[in-house]
Amino acid sequence: xxxxxxxxxxxxxxxxxxxxxxxxxxxxxxxxxxxxxxxxxxxxxxxxxxxxxxxxxxxxxxxxxxxxxxxxxxxxxxxxxxxxxxxxxxxxxxxxxxxxxxxxxxxxxxxxxxxxxxxxxxxxxxxxxxxxxxxxxxxxxxxxxxxxxxxxxxxxxxxxxxxxxxxxxxxxxxxxxxxxxxxxxxxxxxxxxxxxxxxxxxxxxxxxxxxxxxxxxxxxxxxxxxxxxxxxxxxxxxxxxxxxxxxxxxxxxxxxxxxxxxxxxxxxxxxxxxxxxxxxxxxxxxxxxxxxxxxxxxxxxxxxxxxxxxxxxxxxxxxxxxxxxxxxxxxxxxxxxxxxxxxxxxxxxxxxxxxxxxxxxxxxxxxxxxxxxxxxxxxxx
Amino acid sequence: xxxxxxxxxxxxxxxxxxxxxxxxxxxxxxxxxxxxxxxxxxxxxxxxxxxxxxxxxxxxxxxxxxxxxxxxxxxxxxxxxxxxxxxxxxxxxxxxxxxxxxxxxxxxxxxxxxxxxxxxxxxxxxxxxxxxxxxxxxxxxxxxxxxxxxxxxxxxxxxxxxxxxxxxxxxxxxxxxxxxxxxxxxxxxxxxxxxxxxxxxxxxxxxxxxxxxxxxxxxxxxxxxxxxxxxxxxxxxxxxxxxxxxxxxxxxxxxxxxxxxxxxxxxxxxxxxxxxxxxxxxxxxxxxxxxxxxxxxxxxxxxxxxxxxxxxxxxxxxxxxxxxxxxxxxxxxxxxxxxxxxxxxxxxxxxxxxxxxxxxxxxxxxxxxxxxxxxxxxxxx
Numbered sequence: 001x002x003x004x005x006x007x008x009x010x011x012x013x014x015x016x017x018x019x020x021x022x023x024x025x026x027x028x029x030x031x032x033x034x035x036x037x038x039x040x041x042x043x044x045x046x047x048x049x050x051x052x053x054x055x056x057x058x059x060x061x062x063x064x065x066x067x068x069x070x071x072x073x074x075x076x077x078x079x080x081x082x083x084x085x086x087x088x089x090x091x092x093x094x095x096x097x098x099x100x101x102x103x104x105x106x107x108x109x110x111x112x113x114x115x116x117x118x119x120x121x122x123x124x125x126x127x128x129x130x131x132x133x134x135x136x137x138x139x140x141x142x143x144x145x146x147x148x149x150x151x152x153x154x155x156x157x158x159x160x161x162x163x164x165x166x167x168x169x170x171x172x173x174x175x176x177x178x179x180x181x182x183x184x185x186x187x188x189x190x191x192x193x194x195x196x197x198x199x200x201x202x203x204x205x206x207x208x209x210x211x212x213x214x215x216x217x218x219x220x221x222x223x224x225x226x227x228x229x230x231x232x233x234x235x236x237x238x239x240x241x242x243x244x245x246x247x248x249x250x251x252x253x254x255x256x257x258x259x260x261x262x263x264x265x266x267x268x269x270x271x272x273x274x275x276x277x278x279x280x281x282x283x284x285x286x287x288x289x290x291x292x293x294x295x296x297x298x299x300x301x302x303x304x305x306x307x308x309x310x311x312x313x314x315x316x317x318x319x320x321x322x323x324x325x326x327x328x329x330x331x332x333x334x335x336x337x338x339x340x341x342x343x344x345x346x347x348x349x350x351x352x353x354x355x356x357x358x359x360x361x362x363x364x365x366x367x368x369x370x371x372x373x374x375x376x377x378x379x380x381x
Numbered sequence: 382x383x384x385x386x387x388x389x390x391x392x393x394x395x396x397x398x399x400x401x402x403x404x405x406x407x408x409x410x411x412x413x414x415x416x417x418x419x420x421x422x423x424x425x426x427x428x429x430x431x432x433x434x435x436x437x438x439x440x441x442x443x444x445x446x447x448x449x450x451x452x453x454x455x456x457x458x459x460x461x462x463x464x465x466x467x468x469x470x471x472x473x474x475x476x477x478x479x480x481x482x483x484x485x486x487x488x489x490x491x492x493x494x495x496x497x498x499x500x501x502x503x504x505x506x507x508x509x510x511x512x513x514x515x516x517x518x519x520x521x522x523x524x525x526x527x528x529x530x531x532x533x534x535x536x537x538x539x540x541x542x543x544x545x546x547x548x549x550x551x552x553x554x555x556x557x558x559x560x561x562x563x564x565x566x567x568x569x570x571x572x573x574x575x576x577x578x579x580x581x582x583x584x585x586x587x588x589x590x591x592x593x594x595x596x597x598x599x600x601x602x603x604x605x606x607x608x609x610x611x612x613x614x615x616x617x618x619x620x621x622x623x624x625x626x627x628x629x630x631x632x633x634x635x636x637x638x639x640x641x642x643x644x645x646x647x648x649x650x651x652x653x654x655x656x657x658x659x660x661x662x663x664x665x666x667x668x669x670x671x672x673x674x675x676x677x678x679x680x681x682x683x684x685x686x687x688x689x690x691x692x693x694x695x696x697x698x699x700x701x702x703x704x705x706x707x708x709x710x711x712x713x714x715x716x717x718x719x720x721x722x723x724x725x726x727x728x729x730x731x732x733x734x735x736x737x738x739x740x741x742x743x744x745x746x747x748x749x750x751x752x753x754x755x756x757x758x759x760x761x762x
Contacts, residue, residue: 013629019633023447046442057610059432061609104388106390120633213383229638230442240384247397253475253612261439
């Protein structure tokens with residue numbers, strides 16, 4: 001036999017992708033989306049100062065980025081009110097989740113998450129041979145008590161918990177999360193994904209000692225800062241855990257242009273506040289559009305809204321497909337009963353005009369399809 | 382016990398970095414380097430068209446990059462005269478080497494490389510539990526026969542072979558490499574690192590069937606294209622191996638700005654040719670500077686030159702340290718006897734003026750230090 005001999009683990013893995021990109025869908029459709037509201041990107045874009053900093057850094061792209069991310073880590077430490085030893089920077093939260101999964105996960109190690117939570121986390125865990133234990137959402141929220149109980153039961157190495165949650169937009173208030181940290185079992189680390197933290201009501205943000213060994217918080221420049229394409233995320237945790245990333249990370253993995261952009265983003269608090277305000281406006285408008293169509297928009301502390309389409313997952317999928325056909329890129333939860341919803345990212349007025357126009361048609365199409373499905377088996381009987 | 386429980390493998394790894402970045406040295410020295418000739422970056426920079434494309438893409442950085450790298454893979458396939466199914470794009474060759482190491486390396490799997498070859502490859506292999514088997518260089522060249530023999534002896538899963546070689550700049554001609562491919566043992570893959578391929582005499586580049594299961598070639602935008610900070614590398618290999626990367630890679634790991642830059646770089650063949658010509662000029666000048674100081678510049682097919690300092694590793698390290706003290710960022714081979722050399726990247730005339738000025742002083746300082754070392758023990762006897 002010639003050629004590669006993969007590890008038994010890699011041999012067993014599917015060649016997969018946690019998400020199909022909108023570009024893939026566009027190529028399949030043969031046309032571009034009219035609006036891009038499916039990946040919780042910030043259509044409001046990054047700060048003009050970020051764009052300027054990245055454009056300027058482009059001419060320096062002949063140099064490798066600083067592998068220590070020194071300046072960015074120091075700026076983040078100041079921004080978060082923690083020590084620089086508490087901060088790790090990486091290639092998006094995705095990259096950091098991959099490193100963390102690798103650091104703790106061996107064959108059949110148990111990792112706890114929620115059914116229908118972040119697929120990329122699951123991808124990394126399975127990719128390192130871990131066994132996922134999933135607990136259901138409770139009333140469209142991740143369920144801290146169930147997550148803790150499951151972690152205790154299976155002696156989990158990690159608990160994944162997104163607050164606010166994606167894909168539902170729901171969130172827990174600070175006392176719930178702070179109490180959750182207090183009850184993390186020995187030998188377990190709570191992976192607190194706070195990708196959407198900037199959209200949370202500030203008083204709801206938990207206070208957590210950065211030196212607490214039981215938790216690592218992840219934040220990102222991909223959402224509120226409008227820099228998804230730059231791949232910059234960071235973790236806040238105990239210095240021992242932060243240092244351990246240096247055992248496995250791709251030290252020269254960060255784009256120099258992205259480092260410059262992230263530094264500029266931190267320096268423009270006013271722009272961030274403006275984006276958060278525009279997102280609130282968009283969230284309200286999505287709620288109005290939903291109501292006008294007889295649908296319920298769920299409460300959210302993110303830059304997206306889960307809209308309950310009022311029936312089952314098949315129906316919501318039909319609505320989603322009809323929106324996609326009409327050039328509206330949206331996504332939806334994978335797992336019942338959350339998959340009764342479609343998920344719409346906050347957009348500019350122009351984006352939401354397109355959505356407002358397409359939604360009634362999509363609902364009509366989905367309802368007609370549902371009728372067809374219902375009547376067709378009756379006919380052949 | 383609270384906190385993370387690492388895998389036994391990760392527990393055993395040192396928190397390390399394959400290379401100390403020049404920024405780290407600058408912070409330690411408290412001043413900036415006068416010239417940056419240590420990392421084989423291209424001080425000639427990327428094409429103005431690349432800078433323009435990246436600057437323009439900065440405003441689109443709110444969107445994730447296409448996880449399929451569709452456009453770039455198609456452009457690379459055209460550029461390389463292979464099928465798109467033969468091309469994988471990743472976060473620099475470093476990122477791709479990490480994925481490949483992970484795909485084949487389990488506990489104690491054997492991986493063959495040369496003593497003193499690319500440390501980042503070794504970092505990845507050890508990081509996935511592999512055992513490295515190293516063969517020495519032969520006359521400052523990597524030794525294809527010894528690499529093949531060792532691979533056969535230990536039943537290696539990978540052979541790492543850089544052509545041209547880093548850190549020596551030496552290279553093998555096409556028939557040697559083509560014959561090497563023909564003799565790769567069953568079940569072994571030859572990892573052909575061609576980061577410097579654009580600097581090779583074109584007639585020396587091996588012709589290899591992209592569908593040959595025994596080899597994967599890696600190339601990069603970091604060197605001749607002047608985009609080290611953008612983190613874009615690619616692999617060319619059998620479609621089955623290329624597809625297998627999708628089992629483990631960070632699908633959304635590519636910077637959107639970097640994708641745009643790489644596409645623009647491929648479109649500017651004239652700029653690339655200009656850089657190659659400027660590098661040749663610089664290589665000649667580094668040779669003259671070496672000769673003027675009584676030192677020998679080794680032949681090179683890269684954008685750097687190994688200068689034989691004429692004594693042992695301690696002496697070359699003293700020369701290097703003296704250069705660094707004078708604001709000249711350079712590096713050197715790690716392993717004897719190659720560590721008798723220092724390694725200088727091609728620079729603009731202004732960079733090489735600084736080097737030409739600093740080298741005689743550095744040699745003088747190193748010779749004085751060597752004398753001190755020799756006489757001091759005599760004194761205390």
